[in-house]
Amino acid sequence: MKINRGSEWRKWDLHIHSPMTHSTSNRYKDLSIEDFCKEIINKDIDVIGLTNYFYITEVEYNEVVKGLDNKCYVIPNFEFRASDKNTKGDHINFHILFNPKLGIRNILNSIGNVKLNNHTNKYCREADILQLGIDSVTIDFESILNQLKTDFKIIEDFIVCVPYTGYGGFKVDNKPRNISQEKKFDELSNFILGNNSSKEYFSNNREYCLGKDICIIDKNKAIINCSDAHSKEDISNKFTWIKAHPTFEGLKQIIYEPIERVKIQKEKPESEKLDSLMIDKIIFASSDNKFTTAPIYFNKNLNVIIGGKSSGKSILLYNIAKTFYENQNDSVLKYKDANDNKEKDLYDLSIDDPEFDFTVENYLGISQNIKRENGKNSILGSIKYIPQNHLSDLVDKSLRNSNELKKYIRNLLREDPKYNKIYEDFVEKLGQNDEIRKNDISQYFIYQEELRKKKEELQHKGDKESIIKNIEALESKIAETKKDLTPEQTIEYNNLTSEYSELEKAKNSLLGDLEKIYNFYESTNYALNELKAKKTLLIENLELEDIKNDYAEKLTFIDNAIAENESIKKLTIKDENENFLVLENNIFNLKLNIINKRLNELNKKLAPLNSLFENQNLIINYQKTISEEKIKIAEIEQIEKETENITKTADDRKNKVFEDIKNNRKLYDNLLIDFVSRIDKIKEEDPELKIEGKIYFNFPKYREIIIDFSHGNTKSYSEYRIFNEENKALMEYDFEKYLTDLKAAFENIENGNYRLKNNTSKQDAIIKILEQKHFFDHWDITYKNDTIHKMSTGKASLVLLKVMIKLSETKGPILIDQPEDNLDNRSVTNELIEYLKEKKKERQIILVTHNANIVVNADAENIIIANQRGQSDDDELGSPYLFDYINGALEDVNPISVNQNEKDLLKSMGIREHITQIVEGGKEAFKKREEKYGF
CATH class of the missing domain: 3.40.50.300 (P-loop containing nucleotide triphosphate hydrolases)
Incomplete structure (x- = not known):
């Protein structure tokens, strides 16, 4: 059983003569009707216009139909020679294709009533034509059409076609008389026999100038290419693809759809659809x-x-x-x-x-x-599925303020893969920025915690001025006992004790640096291993082997970094009591050995000088205390230096948070710019239909989140414009003022002036206040200066459908x-x-x-x-x-x-x-x- 999919492309040859054609141009020789039909079937022709001059006999038609055995549909094509001539002096040929349901006998009876041109008693009948000679007879074009219109219905029962160029074509020069003739054949023909060279002419309006009058024919006409076969070799050397059922009713469709249903080309028309x-x-x-x-x-x-x-x-x-x-x-x-x-x-x-x-x-x-x-x-x-009433539901008044319509318009804009990629990258970047901002805020509070610890540590070290005065007092006491030393011994003693103190400070700094490096190793170890896991996943997901190998090589720096970090660990091993073990062959070991060696030398040099003091043990204790106090001062100064550096780093991180918020907002602005060319596609096709993108902030949703963690009695949020309950989601706002309020809220939460609920930390509150997810891209449609949100449901549905029509890109x-x-x-x-x-x-x-x-x-x-x-x-x-x-x-x-x-x-x-x-x-x-x- 043949599958029926409606109108499909088939091969049609509507001008083909059989071996029984009565003309001197018949070159079939001894080819039988049976072999003629086999050739047509072999060439995969679905429909033929069985053509003969002035008449087709029932015998010819029936034999061809029988030979084709329902494998090819046969339309009788009567070819006539008109009495009109073209500018080359040739008689214009015209064809009339008849609906087979009429029957050949009825067709012959009708055309038999039409007189042959210039003969008063001779008609378009087989006997009269044979008597006069088929090559010498002509017929009046309008006369035969009038007769056929009397007996039959045009288009329903018969269709007229005429060649435009070539032998027998009706194309003429620009003389008024000839133009009138061309206009007549153009008006009275249903389609044109020709090739693609005539396609553009008959696909547009034709203007005929007749004196002062101008006549415009605005009907598009199909161009049909045919073999005009008079020999076996000619069969199907030219043909036309027609999208229709292989019936006369199918042929009629090319009159109504002359462009869409007709293709002149060698291969079967195939759409680019997959x-x-x-x-x-x-x-x-x-x-x-x-x-x-x-x-x-x-x-x-x-x-x-x-x-x-x-x-x-x-x-x-x-x-x-x-x-x-x-x-x-x-x-x-x-x-x-x-x-x-x-x-x-x-x-x-x-x-x-x-x-x-x-x-x-x-x-x-x-x-x-x-x-x-x-x-x-x-x-x-x-x-893409659009259920009944789906479009009207999207724009219904009860849904005007929902996200559905906004999402629908956005999704239409994203149907183009290029712009979908832009939007996906945009969303991904927003997500990355959210994580970066959260990490920056967390890091800021880590710095603040470090500052708190440093302040605490500084308090435990004591007062710097008091320690300096204590050192000065101890040095005075030692100076009083130096009277037993010669001036030379005093100078030597001062130099040795000063160097000793500096070495003790250097040793203390060395161990401090060792601890900082150890802490750095601890914090970077996790991050580097996370990076390695991401690298491994990336390499495994790459499809092309050469790309995979190339980037596996390029990304070895991550493994090298992990190895280098491990080498740091080897410098910073702690024993069971959390004391550092200084290993051999590293910078700490070398420096510590040098310092310890020099301290031992200094101790030996100081020993004979200390023995000269009256109370040797007291002087040694003074020296030790001075050295310890100087170390304290060095530690205090180091903490002050670290506090300054951490404060600057924290401030930088805080400034970066707000700078990132500005850049985050720019991503939205850039998104609108990126989509301009997508939107312009609609504007070019329909200037009255516009899509406009804007960036808004969902203040009501934002306020709900803020109230949720703010202290209910003090209502600190009431002091800020951005938390005002009158703010709407689709409200114009000043971004700089928004940013100013954010900074003020940040400061006041941090210093405690903004009261929070007991279960909310300052860090969590600031993260929520600085959340950027409440920004959103809003797309509005305007048609004839009326926004879709203000249109009637019917009009809005139509506009939305038009947008869907023009933006839909999926295949x-x-x-x-x-x-x-x-x-x-x-x-x-x-x-x-x-x-x-x-x-x-x-x-x-x-x-x-x-x-x-x-x-x-x-x-x-x-x-x-x-x-x-x-x-x-x-x-x-x-x-x-x-x-x-x-x-x-x-x-x-x-x-x-x-x-x-x-x-x-x-x-x-x-x-x-x-x-x-x-x-x-x-x-x-x-x-x-x-x-x-x-x-």
Whole structure:
């Protein structure tokens, strides 16, 4: 059974002569009709226009139809020589293609009533033409059209086409008489025989100047390329791809859609759409024959689902969406139950039918079931589903102040991968900045804690001035006892004791530096190992082996840093009593040995001098005390120096926090700048439709967080503008004033003037006050100077749809349920239909609709008819399935009268008849479409 996907590209050759053509140009020699037909089938031609001059016999037509054996559709093409001539002096040829349902005999009877040109008693009949000679007869173009219009309906029963250039073409020079003739053939032809060189001319308005009058023909016309075969070798050397069913009704579609349905090229037209991103078919599985078991096939372009009320249209669309949605719990697939206020699936068929399943297969033959394991990825995650009333709900007054609309607009802007990457990088940078800021604040408080300890340590060391005075007093006492020393001995003694004190200070500083380095090792060891873990993960995640090797080499500095840090540890080993063990062969060992050696030498030199003092032990104690006091002073000075350095570092870190907040705010400004070109895309296409991005701050949410940790009685927050309860989220504000308030709040929390709850630390409060997550990018849509937040629901829905139309970049299918809801007919005609016609070239579209104009004028390639048994008296005994579907093309015509005995409503008529019966205004929509190209 041949798969039906509606209108698809097929190879058509509408001007091909058979071996039975009655002309001196017949070069088929002895080729039989059977072999002629085999050649056509071998060349994969789906439709031919069987052509002969002035008449086609029933024998010729029947033999060719029989030989093609339903493998190729045959349209009779009568080729005439007009009495009009072109500027080359050749008679203009014109072709009339007839609907085969008329029958050859009826066609011959009609054209037999038309007189041959310049003959009063000779008619367009086989006998008369043979008598006069086929190469010498002509016929009046308008006369034969008038006769055919009397007997038949133009377009419905016959179609006129004429070559524009080449032999028999109607193109002429610019003389008024000839222009009038060209205009006539242009007006009266339904499409043009030619090639791509004529395509642009007939795709635009043609202007004919006749004296003072100007006539404009504004009907686009299809250009059809044909082989005009007169020999076996010519068959299919030229042809045209036509997107239609291989029927006369299919041929009619190129009159209404002359550009979209016709392609002149060698290879079969293929869209740039990926087969992996398009749905080929779906299959229901259910119990008790609830749903049809037959696959339902989809076209790669526009698929429209129509049907009566509760016929299963939305069910079909929803199940496709849920099967492919990346997150099957996405809110777009849910509704909120008014009874229990819980989110539920729009259509959960498995509740009543545990056996229910739904399978969707893409054009690569890869399928996916609606029942898929948790965490299993969708094979088509880029699908866009817009449920019924979704757009109007987004802009409904009750939701105007919610985040849904803002997020929706932002997500539309992010559909372009380039801008999605910009936004993701922006969010990632914000997250990194948050962590950096928290770490900076934490580090600031670590510095503050170090300062507190230093102040405490300084207090334990005693008063610096008192220690200096004590040293001076002790030195005075020693000086009093120096009277027993000679001047030379006194100088030597002073030099030795001074050097001794300095060495003791150096030794103390050396051990102090050793401890600082040990502490540094402890703090860096964890950080370096974390960095190493990140490096390992990066290298393992790199895909290309040469890149992996290159960066493994480049990042060895991390391992080297860890090794170097370990070498620091070896210098700073502590024993069980937490005393440093100074190891050999390092700078500390060398320096300590030198100092100890010199101290020993000094002790030996001081010993004989100390013995000269009257009270030797007292003097030694004085010397020791002086040395210790000088070490204290050195330690105090070191602590003061460290305190100064820590204070400066803490201040720098604090300043950095606020500088980072400024830079963080600039990220938002830069984001708006980065998205300008994305937004300009809309402005260029529709200057009245604008998207504007602004940066706001969610003051109400921010205030809630601040109040949560602030002391309830003192209400310190009331002193600051940024915590004012009158501030709104969408309020203009001065960033510099915001920053000033932040700094003041920081200072007052730190010094205790801002009261906090007992369970909140100063550090935690400052981290929360400096949180930047309350900034947000807000996108507003303006149409004709009216913002979307102030529009009526219907107008806002249309505007949002227009934005979605113009910004949508993902290449997966678009699924829309009744997009015409809340739109007036003019909006549907002017906006929606044009969108569908353009977008279906880029993406597969599947939509449910009740609007006939969408079905017909958007030229849907595939129409799916949905039906629920028992909805009308006509189908109670029809399909065995409760829900059944059938699909086909607009050109599928099968009048009810043909199938009066068919019980199944879906099979009882063609797609066109279903449309006219089901969709309100369906008949009128077809009429308007045909009138647009009427003659």
